[in-house]
Amino acid sequence: MKNHRFKLKQILFIGILLGITTFFTTCELEHEILNDENALEPESSSLKSSAKNGCEILELSYVIETSTQYISDQEKFSDIDIAIMTPKNNKEKISIKLFENGQMAMTIEKLTPQKEIKISHKTGPDNSNQLYKTIIENNRASFYSKSGELLNSINMELPDNSETANRLLELKDSCYSEEKLNQAIAKLQGGRFTENMEDYVKNAKQNGAQIMEENERLITIRMSAGQLEPGLTDEIVVLLDKKLNRAGGTRIYNESGELLSNTLFGYGPPEKPFLTAIKQQVKETLPSGNDVTVESLSKIDNIKFKLNI
Amino acid sequence: MKKTYIYLVLILLSFPLFNLNAQDRNVVWVHGLGEDEGLWEHYETIFTQERQMDAHRKSYYTGHGIENASARVISSVNYVLGSDATNSQNIAIGHSMGGLIIRDIDREESGNEMFGGIITVNSPNYGAAIANSIENGSVESVSLDACNKLSAGPLNQALPLPWVILGNLTNDVLCNLLIDLDPVQDLIGYSEALEDLSVSSTKINEINNYSTSTPRISIWSAEDSPSHWHLASSFYSDCENDTELVDDINTARNAYKAYYDYNIGKAIANSWNPFLSALYFNRAAQWKKGYDWIDDSESIWNSLIKTTRLEYYTYSYWDYRCIYVWNEFDDGTKQIAPPPDECEWQWVYVTTTSTVSVSYPSDGLLPEYTQKLEGIPGGNIYKVTGANHMEVTNMSNSSQGDITRTRFDQIWDRQLGDFFRTNKRD
Numbered sequence: 001m002k003n004h005r006f007k008l009k010q011i012l013f014i015g016i017l018l019g020i021t022t023f024f025t026t027c028e029l030e031h032e033i034l035n036d037e038n039a040l041e042p043e044s045s046s047l048k049s050s051a052k053n054g055c056e057i058l059e060l061s062y063v064i065e066t067s068t069q070y071i072s073d074q075e076k077f078s079d080i081d082i083a084i085m086t087p088k089n090n091k092e093k094i095s096i097k098l099f100e101n102g103q104m105a106m107t108i109e110k111l112t113p114q115k116e117i118k119i120s121h122k123t124g125p126d127n128s129n130q131l132y133k134t135i136i137e138n139n140r141a142s143f144y145s146k147s148g149e150l151l152n153s154i155n156m157e158l159p160d161n162s163e164t165a166n167r168l169l170e171l172k173d174s175c176y177s178e179e180k181l182n183q184a185i186a187k188l189q190g191g192r193f194t195e196n197m198e199d200y201v202k203n204a205k206q207n208g209a210q211i212m213e214e215n216e217r218l219i220t221i222r223m224s225a226g227q228l229e230p231g232l233t234d235e236i237v238v239l240l241d242k243k244l245n246r247a248g249g250t251r252i253y254n255e256s257g258e259l260l261s262n263t264l265f266g267y268g269p270p271e272k273p274f275l276t277a278i279k280q281q282v283k284e285t286l287p288s289g290n291d292v293t294v295e296s297l298s299k300i301d302n303i304k305f306k307l308n309i
Numbered sequence: 310m311k312k313t314y315i316y317l318v319l320i321l322l323s324f325p326l327f328n329l330n331a332q333d334r335n336v337v338w339v340h341g342l343g344e345d346e347g348l349w350e351h352y353e354t355i356f357t358q359e360r361q362m363d364a365h366r367k368s369y370y371t372g373h374g375i376e377n378a379s380a381r382v383i384s385s386v387n388y389v390l391g392s393d394a395t396n397s398q399n400i401a402i403g404h405s406m407g408g409l410i411i412r413d414i415d416r417e418e419s420g421n422e423m424f425g426g427i428i429t430v431n432s433p434n435y436g437a438a439i440a441n442s443i444e445n446g447s448v449e450s451v452s453l454d455a456c457n458k459l460s461a462g463p464l465n466q467a468l469p470l471p472w473v474i475l476g477n478l479t480n481d482v483l484c485n486l487l488i489d490l491d492p493v494q495d496l497i498g499y500s501e502a503l504e505d506l507s508v509s510s511t512k513i514n515e516i517n518n519y520s521t522s523t524p525r526i527s528i529w530s531a532e533d534s535p536s537h538w539h540l541a542s543s544f545y546s547d548c549e550n551d552t553e554l555v556d557d558i559n560t561a562r563n564a565y566k567a568y569y570d571y572n573i574g575k576a577i578a579n580s581w582n583p584f585l586s587a588l589y590f591n592r593a594a595q596w597k598k599g600y601d602w603i604d605d606s607e608s609i610w611n612s613l614i615k616t617t618r619l620e621y622y623t624y625s626y627w628d629y630r631c632i633y634v635w636n637e638f639d640d641g642t643k644q645i646a647p648p649p650d651e652c653e654w655q656w657v658y659v660t661t662t663s664t665v666s667v668s669y670p671s672d673g674l675l676p677e678y679t680q681k682l683e684g685i686p687g688g689n690i691y692k693v694t695g696a697n698h699m700e701v702t703n704m705s706n707s708s709q710g711d712i713t714r715t716r717f718d719q720i721w722d723r724q725l726g727d728f729f730r731t732n733k734r735d
Contacts, residue, residue, distance in 0.1 A: 060574065060577070060578050062577070064573065065627060067626035067627060068597075068601065069626070078447075078612075079612040079615075079617060079619065079666060080447060080451060080609060080612045080613065082612075082619060082664055082665065082666045083605060083608035083609045083611070083612040083617065083666040084454075084602075084605055084608075084609060086604075086605050086608055086665055086666065087622075087624060087626070087663060087665070088601070088604065089626055092570065094570055094573075094574055096574045096578065106567075106570070106571060106574060108566075108567065108570045115624070115625040115626070115658065117624045117626070119622055119665050119667060120667065121534065121608075121667055121668040121669075122667065122668065122669045122670060123531070123532075123533070123534045123536060123607075123611075123668045123669070123670055123671070124531055124532060124533035124534055124536070124670070124694065124695060125533055125534060126533065126534040126535060127533060128535075128552065128555050128556065128559055129556075129559070130559075131559070131562075131563050131566075134563060134566070134567050134570070136567060136571065141563075141564060141567045143560065143563045151556070151559070151560065151563075152475065152556070152559075152560040152563075154474065154475050154560065154564050156564070156567060156568070156571075157468075158571065213645075217647060218645060218646075218647065220645075223584055225584075225588060228584055228585055228588060229588070231467075232588075234588075234591070236584050236587045236588065237587075238583040238584060238587060239633060239635055239645070240583070241633070241647050243647075244647070247583040247586070248633030248635065248647060249633050249635045250583055250584075250586060250587030250590060251587070251635070252587055252588070252590075252591040260591055260594070260595075261590065261591045261594040261595075262635065263576075263587065263590040263591075263594075264632050264633045264634070264635060265632065265633060266629045266631050266632035266633070266648070267631070268654060269652075269654035275577070276629065276656075277629040277631075277632055277656075278573075278577075278590070279629075279632050280590065280593075280594050282594045282597075282598070284598075286454075287447065287450040287451050287453075287454045288450075294601075296594075296597065297626070297627065297628065297629065298573070299627045299629065299656055300577070303577075305578075
């Protein structure tokens with residue numbers, strides 16, 4: 001068992017620090033639902049049988065509602081600035097599938113937020129066909145109206161995930177028994193990417209990461225994005241919570257040290273500590289020259305993660 | 310004898326024709342900035358055939374401003390109509406800047422009026438705010454902002470720039486669509502016209518300060534949303550199709566959104582690896598800039614043409630307070646903390662009020678308030694719905710029918726004795 005755990009960690013650290021895979025490739029990764037456990041069982045069974053036929057090996061779905069607001073210390077803005085700073089919200093149901101051959105498919109279905117932000121413009125109606133569903137498969141995105149009419153489709157080149165798929169398929173033999181896979185229901189983030197933060201940090205340092213700051217509770221680690229994807233020059237900083245063994249947030253800086261985006265996470269209560277909120281902050285300079293922070297807060301519901309190998 | 314009879318019949322037959330020509334009134338069709346005589350061809354052809362009117366439709370150079378263009382129109386009308394140039398039954402119809410030109414002629418020729426009545430169509434009677442926005446650099450800065458935002462996603466996704474969204478539409482083309490519009494380019498290219506057409510310009514004030522007794526009619530149009538893309542469609546398709554670009558830009562928007570959702574999905578799926586997850590979250594943020602810009606572009610454009618008002622808006626949004634805090638301030642201080650243990654762990658609806666930009670009717674280029682002449686009876690104002698600044702001059706391809714033609718027919722059919730009433734040909 002001890003040897004088994006060591007093996008798991010090895011796989012994990014290679015994946016994290018060298019960026020070998022891009023998708024779901026750890027034995028520690030949970031493969032079940034988070035917020036709505038009861039709803040999953042029947043779907044899980046059907047997926048299992050389809051996987052045996054060589055279909056999906058992984059499915060992730062969730063409902064995401066994002067509201068966007070603009071924050072600034074300034075009190076006066078030009079009319080154009082205010083037009084840009086229009087608050088907005090939108091809600092979608094997202095389903096992602098990874099197939100055995102590395103192909104990925106994604107469906108984005110538009111939902112109506114409970115309290116929609118809709119400014120009453122006095123202009124004439126927009127009679128154009130509105131997007132209801134987007135289906136991405138075979139490197140093509142197709143857009144559909146609510147009546148199911150195909151509005152348009154475009155090439156959408158996505159990275160090949162066959163290596164990920166292969167690794168996932170290998171996991172079954174190298175890490176988990178099917179029984180263990182089925183039992184492994186856990187949180188999306190907590191207690192996963194590390195069971196031992198000290199080891200994690202130690203290994204991160206050995207792989208080129210730099211500890212920026214550390215106190216009793218939190219630690220920030222910096223790494224060049226080039227270590228994950230060759231050619232990238234950005235710097236990534238992550239904030240880790242040592243007490244709860246999870247990430248609190250991430251930041252990306254460009255090579256000039258300018259902060260590009262700041263992403264913060266929110267989790268559920270201790271008894272159900274799943275990822276439930278993503279807050280993104282991006283600094284923007286408006287046409288007037290005023291600086292503003294664009295803040296998007298995403299509410300994640302009904303997240304279901306099904307590994308079907 | 311037989312020959313004489315034939316001549317007699319021919320003479321008798323041609324009497325009504327002579328008589329008809331004698332009754333025809335002269336209608337001078339004047340185009341706007343950067344346009345030519347072809348602009349009014351559609352309606353001039355229809356009404357010259359159907360109504361008792363003769364057309365005078367020429368091209369005038371408009372780049373030297375209103376006064377210069379007025380002189381050219383006067384000269385042309387005098388040359389073509391001769392002694393009929395000051396016939397009190399003459400009507401002038403001017404589109405866009407053409408409306409200001411004929412009003413300026415009315416002012417300049419006071420006491421010896423060239424036109425007994427004036428019809429302005431989608432004219433910037435109180436100035437075109439887009440001219441001011443060009444002068445103060447706003448159009449350029451908005452365009453630059455658009456280009457930055459529309460290239461951020463593709464650049465971060467390592468897609469080659471300019472990124473081909475579909476067909477000929479790249480992120481570069483899309484961000485420059487509005488600045489490349491004919492009227493914007495014409496205004497940029499003709500500094501005298503730009504100065505004249507600005508809100509509160511000397512010329513505009515001069516025209517509006519003149520008190521005239523000439524009967525006037527004002528036609529204005531309101532385009533459906535998204536009015537800016539309908540306007541661009543009409544310009545790029547020569548009035549053939551006012552929705553072509555709308556569909557393409559909707560597709561572009563959907564593409565940006567698809568890339569956003571894809572990257573958010575990958576970030577969540579990779580959340581076991583916070584470094585990798587950070588990359589995808591950042592990519593999503595860059596794509597979001599693009600689709601947010603497309604979503605806001607109508608309000609942004611409407612701010613440039615000044616058909617917006619700032620109003621308070623109260624709305625609600627989900628908020629979650631139990632989020633990690635990670636701020637670094639300019640003075641070097643930091644705020645970094647996990648959510649407190651006693652956090653309530655609940656999403657709550659928060660209600661807030663903020664100032665937002667609300668769009669009001671326009672033809673995509675000119676707001677309602679500048680298209681409508683003040684000081685004329687309400688019955689002299691005609692509205693064309695669903696038409697943009699360009700489309701109003703030829704609505705033959707409009708899905709809702711040729712409303713401009715209907716409005717002109719209503720004008721020609723005004724009650725007996727009305728100056729603008731122009732009978733049908735027998």
